[in-house]
Amino acid sequence: MDKLKFATVWLGGCSGCHMSFLDLDEWLIELADRVELVYSPLMDAKKFPEDVDVVLVEGAVANQENEEMAHRLRKASRYVIAFGDCAVTGNVTALRNPLGLALEVLRPVYLENGDANPRLPDEKGIVPVLLDRVLPLHQVIPVDCYLPGCPPDAPRIRAVLQDLLDGKVPQLSVEQRYFG
Amino acid sequence: MSVVTLTIDEKIVSAQEGQTLLDVARENAIDIPTLCHLDGVSEAAACRLCLVEVVGTSRLLPACVTRAAEGMVVHTTTPKLVEYRRMILELFFTERNHVCSVCVANSACELQALAASQGMIHVRLDYLHPHLPVDTSHQQFGIDHNRCILCTRCVRACDEIEGAHTWDVAGRGIHSRVITDLAQPWGEATSCTSCGKCVQACPTGALFRQGSTVAEMQKDREQLAFLVRARKEKQWIS
């Protein structure tokens, strides 16, 4: 039996969802028997692989780097899971949207209230350029499954992954569908 | 008062004539979702979540204001209703900035609970992300317009139970806003008695007690129905 090629991705989020993933505790050992972790911020892989079965995507799409990554992972993955509220709704990452477009948010922070040498963080190739609007993942790429929660607690994550391992379409109970 | 018999979701139930479908359904443990209904105050029929199908009527009818009638056949969860409810919830979530994770009413919010129970697990439409104020000028309470769903429960509770009519709605369409007195800061609204009924009535985290942080604002919505019932039945007069 082939192991599922499994990846996790961290876009515009606080990494809380990944922390919650680690809360799976000993079940992680069971999971490790069934999947091969091919890409994750929790491991040392630089490039998203060409062929992935299931990917958990944490975070909203907030900058160009996030956007490129989203497209790359979609091309390479069979099953994309929006992992946590930021990926599903924009959540805290999107709190800047009501304040205006990217520049309108950056200006008061970096220019108007900047210290001795105020400048925008615009070092090409180093600091990713902010998108004007933070978007939930499914507004950038098609998403196959939504796993809400801030963060989704370990049992929720396990429920989804267990269903997938059992060859079923993941079903969350009402209690497991709560945002927040 | 005469009794009528009707069918709700294949279940034969009896009701007092004049009782609303919502009432009858709840008495019979049939769950019809609503956000603007609140026991103890008049109906607004504005959230449209309680719409049901009644055989023989082509229009969808709001269960909160439709009276039970003899022989009525009511369906509350047809695929169409399920889809429409989901979409209505999506509209609510896109309208303002409902960020459950950082809300005072997280886990005590009716909108959040409905999204989960109705399977509204993601929003397909664009979020509108309006820029809205939070008014904490009142000594005890605050209003966060980012969380308001314009159900007008506060308006009705304040007017009908407290008799103060501090709250009302101003503006129209997407620019509608609940206001205190003549759109003054709440703290300057002289008609407000600080009774807090609006806070209890509010289904979301829009109205809150100051000092509550994330997920701390528990609400006692039955308190209002209790007050109304006690007053009507003169329970405090021996």
Next chain:
Amino acid sequence: MDRSELNDLAQRERASWKPARLHCCTASGCLATGAEGVFKAMKQAITDKGLTDRVQAVGVGCLGLCGRGPLVQLAPQGPLFEQVSAEQAPSMVGAAVGESPHAAILDTAHPFFSSQLKIVCETSGEIDSERIEEYLALGGYRALHMALTEMTPAEVVQTISQSGLRGRGGAGYPTGLKWATVAKMPPGPKYVVCNGDEGDPGAFMDRSVMESDPHRVLEGMAIAGYAVGATQGFIYVRAEYPLAVERLRKAINQAKKLGVLGSGVFETPFDFRVDVRIGAGAFVCGEETALMASIEGRRGSPRPRPPYPAEMGLWDRPTLINNVETFANVPTILRKGADWFASIGTEKSKGTKVFSLTGKVRNTGLVEVPMGTSLRHIVEVMGGGVEGGSVKAVQTGGPSGGCIPAEFLDTSVDYESLAQLGSIMGSGGMIVMDQTTNMVEVARFFMEFCMDESCGKCIPCRVGTVQMHRLLSKIAEGKATSTDLALLEQLVPMVSETSLCGLGQTAPNPVKSTLRYFRHEYEERLRPMTSTNGRVPLPLRLA
């Protein structure tokens, strides 16, 4: 005032009319193009030429062909001058005494005029809108007098029912049935309300009727009051119609002075007061429950029906609400009889309908035609079609209506036929579009209107219109994919089926009908899916 006094007054008035009358349109349309100056210049010219005993200038109501204003007609049976100026006044006055005029003359044998059948507009353009005597001279208030002295209220209701008159506000509810419902309610305070909150873009029928012939509306209301047992009437007019408000107020005062309104109408025990209420600019107040809330002084937002206004309306009392044009039909129906009225029109739609013909059509203005006239006849024959092009679609019913494509132009204009095509009769706006019109933009325009005019009470209308507008904008700007179009098509039935009042329920109609007939215009604006964008979930290769 009794019958003989009424007759005397009418006769005296007619006797005072000069042999030649120069009817100058002083309704909003012609005033906007300078009719007031023309009117003054004509009066001056009559004095200057010493013709005061032979010619008079009269400020009349709408003469119909608004697009060619200012209009002046020499009555009786004289030419109709178009696009006149104050400089031409002496020449037109000369024409009244047989000189040949130097002003462009319209061909009144043209179908625009000859195909019309005027009931509602019977005296519009014939009389001075601001003098009750002129209305009386042409038989005004005769029907009210007849109702009060010769008929029982039940007979009046019966006549209206038999005539087959249906509500002209758009929905087409049988007027007689509505009257009967209110009449049947237990005695006590009842109200009659005239809905003059005409707000559809491109519609100006009711404005014209109120400005041109305010007494006809008042007479219809008074008859209704008698029939249903109401003693108080309200005319709700939008604030954007100041001239209509002014003329209605003037008319009410005149009618009260003569005793045809107020207490003891025509010296009978029937009392009927009418007050004008002015809207504050909200389109939703044309919806009857919102309108009533507004009259009561509350926020103009609708409430669920039932209870219907006929049972529980203004201040919870039985209330009859009809549209301006509906009331304007009533006096004539009473005078000429139900059978006469029922002989006009189609089987289910009786009488005539006033349309405001606008858009890319040669002859714009107001036309009153028998129900059952084909759209083609109205648009291409009467309206003269599109200048240097062809008709692409006709929009009827304003933001609640739909676009009817050119291939259905032979449809007869009646409630059922228009509904079958996915449009509605509506209040009578008829906007002609030519081949250059972008139908997605049309849908977006009307959606923007509904979005701005939503009262905000119910969520599907408040936010659904905003979301539909966003999607339409995305499509119009070429930024949408087929996913967006699919979402739009899900929102359309949802908003129409779940909204609280007519505004939201009909707001998606322009999208619905343009999608039905011009779907390709939507599709050709879609952005192709990128390779990742259109990806459907692949079947999982599972363990």
